[in-house]
Amino acid sequence: MSDANPTFRAATPADVPALVELVQASYRGDSSRAGWTTEADILDGQRTDPDMVAEAVSGPGSRMLIAEDGGALVACCQLEDRGGHAYFGMFAVDPRRQGGGLGKKVLAEAERVARDEWGAKEMHMTVISVREDLIAWYVRRGYARTGQKSPFPYGDERFGLPKRDDLEFELLVKKLA
Structure with missing residues (x-):
């Protein structure tokens, strides 16, 4: 099987340790530098922890979507049904597989789930505003920058240790229906 045709499934509690490892490897530390989505230059510390991932897996209105290649976890994302719109987050692709279309x-599968299974009319996400390359990637996929900003959780080490004092999130939105 190739990245062009991953299989998708909802995560279970047994997947939590592997999901934490994938998300961490995709964004923080030296392993993340193998891909283009690294946050290693702007944040140290953890990207997530087992409690946050377990809540995403089992919480009400939440689903962790897993992409597998030959049974191996290669990508994931969190979806939340927020009544009328869905929230997309905790998106991670194995750094060694980034840049190949996965x-x-x-x-696309997350958008399909939100639209077809939940009836969501829009997908919302927040991206650290200094991540211009990442924002441009989402814009090329139909997401619009709203200019609506929210503060980065400085002082909450569950979300990392900032290396800059200008971090904030920007809301991106895409119409699904």
Whole structure:
């Protein structure tokens, strides 16, 4: 099987340790530098923890979507049904597989789930505003920058240790229906 045709499934509690490892490897530390989505230059510390992932897996209105290649976890994302719109987050692709189209497939499947299974009219996400390359990737996939900003959780080490004092999130939105 190739990245062009991953299989998708909802995560279970047994997947939590592997999901934490994938998300961490995709965004933080030296392993993340193998891909283009690294946050290693702007944040140290953890990207997530087992409690946050377990809540995403089992919480009400939440689903962790897993992409597998030959049974191996290669990508994931969190979806939340927020009544009328869905929230997309905790998106991670194995850094060694980034740049080959796998992320596009995961995003398309997440949008399909939100639209077809939940009846969501829009997908919302927040992206750290200094991540211009990442924002441009989402814009190319139909997401619009709203200019609506929210503060980065400085002082909450569950979300990392900032290396800059200008971090904030920007809301991106895409119409699904």
